[in-house]
Amino acid sequence: MKKRTHVTHEFPALYDRESRVLLLGSIPSPKSREMAFYYGHPQNRFWKVMAVVLGESVPETIAQKKAMLKKHHVALWDVLDSCTIVGASDTSIEDPVVNNIKDLVKKSKVTRIFCTGATAHKLYQKLCAKDVGIDAVKLPSTSPANCAVSLEKLVEAYKKVL
DSSP states (O other), X not given: OOOEEXXXXXXXXXXXXXXXXEEEESSOOHHHHHHTSSSOSTTOOHHHHHHHXXXXXXXXXXXXXXXXXXXXXEEEEESEEEEEEETTXXXXXXXXXXXXXXXXXXXXXXXXXXEESHHHHHHHHHHTHHHHTOOEEEEOOOSGGGTTSOHHHHXXXXXXXX
């Protein structure tokens, strides 16, 4: 049985003053924390999906990933600053502490927020939406654990961010 770990978000939000759309995950996975960047698991389909949606080549480096999202005014962060979790299992999250999403929205042109999975959406709507003043749209998770959703269906769902 895996043990519960207290996890703290250790890398900054990806955004600038021109960001118009914010994509929120729940909390970085162990692999993402190891890489110190979002969606770091090699089997996570986030970067492939976003590249198709944005009409770009799939980025390989962190610098390319940042450049692709900034070019299209897409911000990226997580709902949680810290929590207790078992591995990468969002369903095991306890003791959630949220990031200051309201501040990011104030410092940018973000008017739309999307959550990359059911847990991120539930946490955002329950703990952040009222304070931020923007309801989030739930997108399907790109996690390898959500393999029942095809790449084609993910791309179709993520087209909403444009």
